[in-house]
Amino acid sequence: MKSFEEKLKNFAKELFEANAIKFGEYKTKIGVMTPVYCDLRVIVSYPKLMDTLADLLIVKVEKMNVELLCGVPYTALPIATAVSLKLLKPMVMRRKEAKDYGTKKLIEGIFTAGQTCLIVEDVVTSGSSILETAKDLNGVGIKCTDAIVLLNREQGGEHFLMKNGIKMHSLLTLTQMVGYLREFGCVDDAVVEQVKSYLANTQIDEVSLNETITKDRLGLSFLDRAKYAKNPVSQELFKIMSSKQTTLCVAADLTNSTDILNLAERVGPHICALKTHIDIVEDFHPNMLGPLQEIANRHNFILFEDRKFCDIGKTVEYQYSKGGGCISSWANLVTAHSLLGKGVLDAIKGSEGLQKRGVFLLAETSAAGSLITESYVKSTLEMAEEYSDLVAGIVCQSPLFLKNPGLIQLTPGVRIDIKKDDLGQQYNSPASIVLERGADIAVVGRGITLAKDPEVAAAAYxxxxxxxxxxxxxx
Structure with missing residues (x-):
């Protein structure tokens, strides 16, 4: 009969063969290059591998005094479920963000205050996701003192969790994993040394990490959040917003090029971005783009084309970089839907044009009767995390990504004087859009463009x- 270590070694090899462990050059979620990438989401496609993982985890879990299990959303949920089914221990589920309908619960399931819960995670680098989960569980009276993980990347997460009152138990460390794979001949000595050097030079910054965990993005200043932004345009926006003391984006939804240039000149000192719909300009000519860029540079704001790209990749590439508008040559920011998947972002990322570019992904809308679902919102946020070097932020109406301070929330539908128009557009006040809905940048259109004096209106907003x-x- 095989020993526990022999089973663990074979499991490591099976992970490698399933392409859950990859070696090369990869960028992590926090923007650091790594020679090893752990994509443990693929395990759900290998039932036998999942079964083996559950059995290995149970060897450790059976020794703990826990009453509940909770997987860190979302990759660890199936792992926790597999363990729960084998041990017949109940689970609770934590949402990344509370629903805005129904019960509005953050923690789902049956539990009583005072019960102990074991947090289940796939991979730990910093441990921040476990602490966020523990915080929400503690908030409803569930006690969390232990966490079990498949892989400890050995970059300081275990120590950080211990300092915050959580003992981490792991099946494998990254050093163990690579060592086992070396024994099987899956990697060579050069890879082992590369991983060893990487671990020695990429330990987490506990001071910065503590700041983001104890305070969500709504409590951090824009300058503090600029440090966490992976996209160069979002970094620049945070700095512009801080230096100009403005979170105002004016929607220049005008059909005459001269009117747009005049508006940009007048509101320029008061805005961080100017949003356009270049395809509605009736007298559009590329000659207007040079003066528009000059005004943006002089008044220090970002040009933002609200194209809402949503097509197959090749078409998006042409829409973005070709044609009369040639958006990629002058607009540092664009909007896109996630509806057609990653090809849209790949096309924007790989197109010719300005080197500094960013995308706002549309997750929610201010239009009444929208067909956007909770599942769509969740998938959009996951895509934003995966493309953090390209995605500058999210267009939404609620504070969806509190624990990702590097992303910017852009919220349209702001107006002082009215609540809605006759075509389904709904408006919120400046205070409610920031304090209740979580907006970082607020988009104001007709409240300024139709004002008697747009400059005075922009200053007021x-x-x-x-x-x-x-x-x-x-x-």
């Missing part, structure tokens, strides 16, 4: 929005 932001980060 700027102040109201900035005052709300200052109130938010003080709370």
């Amino acid at each position: 700027k102040k109201l929005l900035w005052d709300a932001y200052l109130q938010r980060i003080k709370e």
